[in-house]
């Protein structure tokens with residue numbers, strides 16, 4: 001993914017340096033965008049995260065939002081992604097609304113429309129920023145810091161090019177009721193290919209698993225993706241009056257993901273009253 005020297009016009013501290021069009025100082029940024037952090041934190045000043053280099057496998061830690069910053073893009077390349085940040089924010093807002101109003105049958109009916117193509121690019125930005133900034137954990141504690149995105153990926157992000165067929169956003173359905181949880185958590189973990197390259201990133205929002213796939217899957221492993229939902233139409237939870245709908249330039253590839261929310265359960269499988277959990 002890297003190895004080539006920074007070209008003329010590129011800022012060696014910017015992950016888009018190979019486009020050679022850097023301008024302005026490196027900007028301080030939240031690696032997952034402030035609007036998304038605020039949405040998934042429910043307006044609180046802390047957030048539960050996992051997958052950062054200092055964390056153990058599977059560990060979830062509460063971190064103050066102002067402490068989550070990175071310096072991975074020059075001013076020009078940072079500001080060029082504002083629309084994608086907005087899509088990420090809208091998506092997080094919809095997920096938060098669905099989560100907050102689970103089981104509330106009196107809530108008004110709302111549809112959150114999210115630009116799926118922009119959301120994929122927001123995830124791509126998060127992936128590249130987390131890897132280049134060393135803010136994510138690779139297998140065997142390998143360091144990701146300084147690993148640059150491939151030029152093809154930068155063209156998807158900055159030059160309006162499309163993801164290759166089969167790459168992009170997937171939703172990983174779980175068993176009914178297993179998806180929707182009350183967990184206020186944002187996880188993001190890189191996915192590695194067999195040859196050790198970064199193949200994508202897994203994002204966890206309130207128990208929903210999304211994967212941004214940025215590599216082609218080897219035909220021997222293609223069946224693993226059989227029940228993954230590629231570019232779904234939306235997400236809806238039975239027992240919740242909020243609907244998340246994705247708009248795709250190419251049209252959706254999978255139907256709306258319908259989840260039945262069956263309540264909250266502790267580790268022994270006993271139902272927990274929602275109020276109790278909220279504390």
Ligand SMILES: [Zn+2]
Nearest residue numbers: 014022074077
């Ligand atoms: Zn730049």
